[in-house]
Amino acid sequence: MPGRAEHVKFIMINMTNMKKSGSGMSKSLRRAPPKRSDWVAEQIKTWIAVEGLSPGDRLPQEKALIDRFGVSKGTIREALKSLEVQGLVRVSTGPKGGATVASVSVDRSTQLLANYFYFQDLAIDQVYAVRRLLEPELAALVADRLTETDFQALEASIGLCSCAPADKQMTYRQRLAELDFHDVLANACPNPLLAFNCRFINALLRDCTVFRKLYADPDDGDIPSDVHRLAEDGLAAHRRLLDAFRRRDAEAARREMHDHILRAEQNMAALEAVIERRFIDEPHRVDLAAPANKPLA
């Protein structure tokens, strides 16, 4: 028995939602009884919470879970699949394999939340109505927190947007680079809720049809002049923002960002941009912008 610390002990919790379907509920209101796999998934989830497991901690392996819950392999696999989709566990094969707790990634959460808005047909001005509220605060919050690495990433974005776009492909990549600028700020934000909201909005904006058409038909037709105005406007604003950040002037950054978003909103309206109705698979990002907040040696 190689490692006794690996043996985990399960705490069976009285599930409040495992109430018998009997009582006095009318038939139409009665929720369907949970499937066994869902029940197992909930058990494991509460177990993670009760034990206070951290990302990287190992869960029992399939065989152990089968014994513990008295269900079959298939059921356990469905439960693990559920947790895997939620991003809570990662499961791998081989010796030392099995399910390990994972911290839910931003990308995963973004995908899952984007599923919700898939059915809500969100207009772009509605996105900007929220963005207008959040981004100025974000700018003010990160002004005295941006590192030299962050500045380099911001400059990389500005640099990429400074060139005259040679073709549609380039124009599309410049739009992505603009959003990367804002992602750098979100990544530097100490407020996880504000940071996620801003990053999510950026992910939504990556899916504007106007821009994705540049991506889809790189050889077809001209670039609308409104796009050029949007680009020049945005570039100038980003330069002023970077300047404010360098001066560590939070209030100036807030003001610049406020103006920037307002003008961008107007330009987007002129473009009649709309959010494309699609599931987000992997966020499109340009590879030139260096990952932020990673201290470079």
Add this chain to the structure above:
Amino acid sequence: MPGRAEHVKFIMINMTNMKKSGSGMSKSLRRAPPKRSDWVAEQIKTWIAVEGLSPGDRLPQEKALIDRFGVSKGTIREALKSLEVQGLVRVSTGPKGGATVASVSVDRSTQLLANYFYFQDLAIDQVYAVRRLLEPELAALVADRLTETDFQALEASIGLCSCAPADKQMTYRQRLAELDFHDVLANACPNPLLAFNCRFINALLRDCTVFRKLYADPDDGDIPSDVHRLAEDGLAAHRRLLDAFRRRDAEAARREMHDHILRAEQNMAALEAVIERRFIDEPHRVDLAAPANKPLA
């Protein structure tokens, strides 16, 4: 053959992310090859998008999917489980059973997003920092949209909070009713993104330990006087808000909400309230507040 419209035709899409693991990627960077069930789930998802299926539309049944994708029953079930967890499909047994497309519910999205923040230890003042930005705008937006039904729900919340709390249990329910007040506003909001953000924040605030302790130990100890101050403050603010709404005065509503959130934030700070680190199962709501936006006959 009872219904020929039931026969669905599949469109196999070239999956861009199904690239062979071969090329020039270094071993450490190489992502794990997708499992069959994940691949099937992606296929079905893109199929939903391409066909433009709407909630309620039926997917092929297990047997048909097995034939279509050439995988086993277990694999199909894992794929369906994935989509079910994401909230995209609902599957039922019996004749006419099978998987149907579902619009992702708010509660499901809230749960999934809450998983992300479980590992981010979010402080309550950070939640309020965002709430302060969003709620005033929400108030202004819904001022001329609230229906008589909404007003009744708002008054139900105020009514419940107007009574002197008899015990801790009652105090806890009054806190929930306060949040229901804000949920009514969010439900009336025409901007889905703003509405979701506000509802999500409300869901987070339902999990403040200070309040959940009232719920957990209803007989133990006294209610802190700070809680009473928070309650009276909030009640007065809600009354002023309702008044502004009745007058359809958007700007007054914005101002009142701004002051309300600021004061609530200070009171919460005095209480040293923190967001409990737990998975959200089912949102706690008081049953007295009538569901909003449902025209009553």
Add this chain to the structure above:
DNA sequence: CCCAATTTGTTCGTATGTATC
């Protein structure tokens, strides 16, 4: 109310693939 058909839910046995030592 029960019965029968239909479709998902669950189980078991077995074989294959993959990572670790």
Add this chain to the structure above:
DNA sequence: AGATACATACGAACAAATTGG
């Protein structure tokens, strides 16, 4: 390179739930 330990996948059989007569 080979043995081991683990998840992944398949297939067949049976159980449970829902619908409609």
